[in-house]
Amino acid sequence: EAGVAQSPRYKIIEKRQSVAFWCNPISGHATLYWYQQILGQGPKLLIQFQNNGVVDDSQLPKDRFSAERLKGVDSTLKIQPAKLEDSAVYLCASSLVPGSGETQYFGPGTRLLVL
Amino acid sequence: GQQVMQIPQYQHVQEGEDFTTYCNSSTTLSNIQWYKQRPGGHPVFLIQLVKSGEVKKQKRLTFQFGEAKKNSSLHITATQTTDVGTYFCAGPSGTYKYIFGTGTRLKVLA
Numbered sequence: 001e002a003g004v005a006q007s008p009r010y011k012i013i014e015k016r017q018s019v020a021f022w023c024n025p026i027s028g029h030a031t032l033y034w035y036q037q038i039l040g041q042g043p044k045l046l047i048q049f050q051n052n053g054v055v056d057d058s059q060l061p062k063d064r065f066s067a068e069r070l071k072g073v074d075s076t077l078k079i080q081p082a083k084l085e086d087s088a089v090y091l092c093a094s095s096l097v098p099g100s101g102e103t104q105y106f107g108p109g110t111r112l113l114v115l
Numbered sequence: 116g117q118q119v120m121q122i123p124q125y126q127h128v129q130e131g132e133d134f135t136t137y138c139n140s141s142t143t144l145s146n147i148q149w150y151k152q153r154p155g156g157h158p159v160f161l162i163q164l165v166k167s168g169e170v171k172k173q174k175r176l177t178f179q180f181g182e183a184k185k186n187s188s189l190h191i192t193a194t195q196t197t198d199v200g201t202y203f204c205a206g207p208s209g210t211y212k213y214i215f216g217t218g219t220r221l222k223v224l225a
Contacts, residue, residue, distance in 0.1 A: 056212050
Protein backbone atom coordinates (compact mmCIF):
# COMPACT_ATOMS: atom_id res chain seq x y z
CA GLU A 1 0.00 0.00 0.00
CA ALA A 2 1.44 3.36 -1.03
CA GLY A 3 1.79 5.89 1.75
CA VAL A 4 0.96 9.57 1.90
CA ALA A 5 2.92 11.50 -0.71
CA GLN A 6 4.05 15.09 -0.30
CA SER A 7 6.01 17.51 -2.44
CA PRO A 8 8.26 19.32 -2.42
CA ARG A 9 10.35 17.82 0.39
CA TYR A 10 12.24 21.05 0.99
CA LYS A 11 11.58 24.68 0.18
CA ILE A 12 13.52 27.85 0.91
CA ILE A 13 11.86 31.19 0.24
CA GLU A 14 12.21 34.78 1.31
CA LYS A 15 9.64 36.43 3.53
CA ARG A 16 6.65 37.90 1.72
CA GLN A 17 6.97 35.29 -1.05
CA SER A 18 4.34 32.67 -1.74
CA VAL A 19 4.67 28.92 -1.47
CA ALA A 20 2.45 25.92 -2.10
CA PHE A 21 2.62 22.36 -0.85
CA TRP A 22 0.96 19.31 -2.35
CA CYS A 23 -0.33 16.15 -0.68
CA ASN A 24 -1.74 12.93 -2.04
CA PRO A 25 -3.31 10.77 0.69
CA ILE A 26 -3.54 7.02 0.90
CA SER A 27 -6.04 5.72 -1.65
CA GLY A 28 -9.52 5.49 -0.20
CA HIS A 29 -8.83 7.70 2.80
CA ALA A 30 -11.64 10.20 3.13
CA THR A 31 -10.00 12.39 5.75
CA LEU A 32 -6.97 14.57 5.11
CA TYR A 33 -5.10 16.70 7.63
CA TRP A 34 -2.49 19.44 7.35
CA TYR A 35 -0.26 19.95 10.36
CA GLN A 36 2.44 22.49 11.12
CA GLN A 37 5.34 21.22 13.20
CA ILE A 38 7.73 23.83 14.49
CA LEU A 39 11.13 22.52 15.57
CA GLY A 40 10.95 20.92 19.00
CA GLN A 41 7.17 20.95 19.18
CA GLY A 42 4.35 18.53 18.47
CA PRO A 43 2.30 18.72 15.27
CA LYS A 44 -0.39 21.42 15.32
CA LEU A 45 -3.49 20.84 13.22
CA LEU A 46 -4.06 23.57 10.65
CA ILE A 47 -6.98 22.15 8.70
CA GLN A 48 -8.91 18.91 8.36
CA PHE A 49 -10.92 17.81 5.32
CA GLN A 50 -13.58 15.14 5.06
CA ASN A 51 -13.66 14.35 1.33
CA ASN A 52 -13.63 17.87 -0.14
CA GLY A 53 -15.33 19.62 2.78
CA VAL A 54 -13.61 21.38 5.67
CA VAL A 55 -14.20 19.77 9.08
CA ASP A 56 -11.96 22.03 11.15
CA ASP A 57 -9.84 25.04 10.24
CA SER A 58 -9.97 26.82 13.58
CA GLN A 59 -6.16 27.09 13.82
CA LEU A 60 -5.49 28.05 10.22
CA PRO A 61 -4.20 31.66 9.91
CA LYS A 62 -6.69 32.51 7.23
CA ASP A 63 -5.17 35.88 6.41
CA ARG A 64 -2.19 34.13 4.84
CA PHE A 65 -2.89 30.40 4.69
CA SER A 66 -5.34 28.66 2.39
CA ALA A 67 -6.00 25.03 1.55
CA GLU A 68 -8.19 23.14 -0.84
CA ARG A 69 -9.13 19.60 -1.69
CA LEU A 70 -11.22 20.09 -4.77
CA LYS A 71 -11.89 16.50 -5.88
CA GLY A 72 -11.74 14.92 -2.46
CA VAL A 73 -8.38 13.31 -3.14
CA ASP A 74 -5.19 15.36 -3.22
CA SER A 75 -4.80 18.70 -1.52
CA THR A 76 -2.73 21.86 -1.66
CA LEU A 77 -1.76 24.19 1.16
CA LYS A 78 -0.67 27.71 0.27
CA ILE A 79 1.02 30.45 2.23
CA GLN A 80 0.84 33.97 0.87
CA PRO A 81 2.74 36.00 1.97
CA ALA A 82 5.15 33.96 4.09
CA LYS A 83 6.56 35.21 7.37
CA LEU A 84 9.72 34.16 9.19
CA GLU A 85 7.65 32.35 11.82
CA ASP A 86 6.18 30.07 9.15
CA SER A 87 9.47 28.17 9.04
CA ALA A 88 8.43 24.65 10.01
CA VAL A 89 7.71 21.19 8.68
CA TYR A 90 4.29 20.90 7.07
CA LEU A 91 2.92 17.43 7.51
CA CYS A 92 0.03 15.94 5.63
CA ALA A 93 -1.80 12.97 7.12
CA SER A 94 -4.79 10.90 6.13
CA SER A 95 -7.18 8.50 7.79
CA LEU A 96 -9.86 6.19 6.51
CA VAL A 97 -12.69 8.11 8.13
CA PRO A 98 -12.82 11.08 10.47
CA GLY A 99 -13.34 10.74 14.13
CA SER A 100 -11.83 9.76 17.40
CA GLY A 101 -10.06 6.47 17.28
CA GLU A 102 -8.87 6.63 13.71
CA THR A 103 -5.19 6.06 12.97
CA GLN A 104 -3.53 8.89 11.09
CA TYR A 105 -0.88 8.07 8.50
CA PHE A 106 1.63 10.83 7.97
CA GLY A 107 3.55 11.79 4.87
CA PRO A 108 7.27 12.66 4.92
CA GLY A 109 6.54 16.37 5.26
CA THR A 110 7.75 19.52 3.54
CA ARG A 111 10.49 21.43 5.35
CA LEU A 112 9.98 25.15 4.81
CA LEU A 113 12.61 27.74 5.61
CA VAL A 114 11.61 31.39 5.34
CA LEU A 115 14.55 33.82 5.16
CA GLY B 116 -8.36 25.24 25.68
CA GLN B 117 -7.46 21.58 25.96
CA GLN B 118 -3.80 20.88 26.61
CA VAL B 119 -1.73 17.73 26.40
CA MET B 120 1.60 17.90 28.19
CA GLN B 121 4.43 15.40 28.27
CA ILE B 122 7.35 14.98 30.63
CA PRO B 123 10.23 14.86 30.45
CA GLN B 124 10.96 17.03 27.43
CA TYR B 125 14.29 15.27 26.88
CA GLN B 126 15.79 12.04 28.16
CA HIS B 127 19.25 10.66 27.58
CA VAL B 128 19.80 7.04 28.61
CA GLN B 129 22.55 4.50 28.27
CA GLU B 130 21.71 1.62 25.98
CA GLY B 131 20.08 -1.09 28.06
CA GLU B 132 18.50 1.30 30.57
CA ASP B 133 14.76 1.74 30.86
CA PHE B 134 12.84 4.83 29.75
CA THR B 135 9.44 6.24 30.64
CA THR B 136 7.52 9.21 29.27
CA TYR B 137 4.34 10.56 30.83
CA CYS B 138 1.41 12.23 29.13
CA ASN B 139 -1.13 14.40 30.96
CA SER B 140 -4.31 15.88 29.58
CA SER B 141 -6.26 18.79 31.00
CA THR B 142 -9.49 16.97 30.12
CA THR B 143 -10.77 13.40 30.27
CA LEU B 144 -9.99 11.48 27.09
CA SER B 145 -12.08 8.88 25.31
CA ASN B 146 -8.88 7.34 24.01
CA ILE B 147 -5.21 8.16 23.60
CA GLN B 148 -2.78 7.45 20.79
CA TRP B 149 1.00 7.22 20.79
CA TYR B 150 3.27 8.08 17.87
CA LYS B 151 7.02 7.83 17.32
CA GLN B 152 8.96 10.29 15.18
CA ARG B 153 12.51 9.37 14.23
CA PRO B 154 14.98 12.25 13.75
CA GLY B 155 14.19 13.88 10.42
CA GLY B 156 11.18 11.63 9.96
CA HIS B 157 7.45 11.84 10.34
CA PRO B 158 5.16 10.60 13.14
CA VAL B 159 4.31 6.91 12.93
CA PHE B 160 1.36 5.46 14.81
CA LEU B 161 2.29 3.05 17.59
CA ILE B 162 -0.87 2.22 19.52
CA GLN B 163 -4.24 3.37 20.79
CA LEU B 164 -5.61 2.88 24.30
CA VAL B 165 -9.32 3.13 25.01
CA LYS B 166 -10.25 1.60 28.35
CA SER B 167 -9.61 3.02 31.80
CA GLY B 168 -6.52 1.38 33.31
CA GLU B 169 -5.71 -0.39 30.04
CA VAL B 170 -2.21 -1.78 29.60
CA LYS B 171 -0.86 -2.88 26.23
CA LYS B 172 2.54 -4.27 25.32
CA GLN B 173 4.50 -4.26 22.09
CA LYS B 174 7.71 -6.21 22.63
CA ARG B 175 9.78 -3.95 24.90
CA LEU B 176 7.20 -1.13 24.92
CA THR B 177 4.46 -0.97 27.58
CA PHE B 178 1.64 1.54 27.26
CA GLN B 179 -0.75 2.41 30.07
CA PHE B 180 -3.92 4.51 30.22
CA GLY B 181 -4.73 6.03 33.59
CA GLU B 182 -7.78 5.08 35.63
CA ALA B 183 -9.20 8.58 35.28
CA LYS B 184 -8.40 8.59 31.54
CA LYS B 185 -6.48 11.85 31.86
CA ASN B 186 -2.97 10.47 31.74
CA SER B 187 -0.93 7.83 30.03
CA SER B 188 2.58 6.48 30.02
CA LEU B 189 4.98 4.73 27.69
CA HIS B 190 7.71 2.58 29.19
CA ILE B 191 10.56 1.08 27.18
CA THR B 192 12.51 -1.75 28.77
CA ALA B 193 16.19 -2.14 27.95
CA THR B 194 16.44 0.65 25.39
CA GLN B 195 18.24 0.11 22.11
CA THR B 196 19.71 2.64 19.68
CA THR B 197 16.74 1.98 17.40
CA ASP B 198 14.47 3.52 20.05
CA VAL B 199 15.93 6.98 19.40
CA GLY B 200 13.32 9.55 18.45
CA THR B 201 10.53 11.70 19.82
CA TYR B 202 7.49 10.07 21.34
CA PHE B 203 4.18 11.91 21.14
CA CYS B 204 0.89 11.17 22.76
CA ALA B 205 -2.27 12.51 21.13
CA GLY B 206 -5.72 12.91 22.61
CA PRO B 207 -9.00 13.62 20.84
CA SER B 208 -10.43 17.12 20.97
CA GLY B 209 -14.08 17.13 20.12
CA THR B 210 -15.34 14.53 17.70
CA TYR B 211 -12.85 14.64 14.90
CA LYS B 212 -9.42 15.98 15.70
CA TYR B 213 -6.46 15.12 17.89
CA ILE B 214 -4.26 17.35 20.00
CA PHE B 215 -0.64 16.23 20.05
CA GLY B 216 1.43 16.43 23.19
CA THR B 217 4.65 18.34 23.51
CA GLY B 218 6.71 15.19 22.95
CA THR B 219 9.61 13.52 24.73
CA ARG B 220 12.87 13.30 22.82
CA LEU B 221 14.80 10.14 23.64
CA LYS B 222 18.50 9.79 22.99
CA VAL B 223 20.15 6.43 23.56
CA LEU B 224 23.89 6.40 24.18
CA ALA B 225 25.66 3.26 23.00
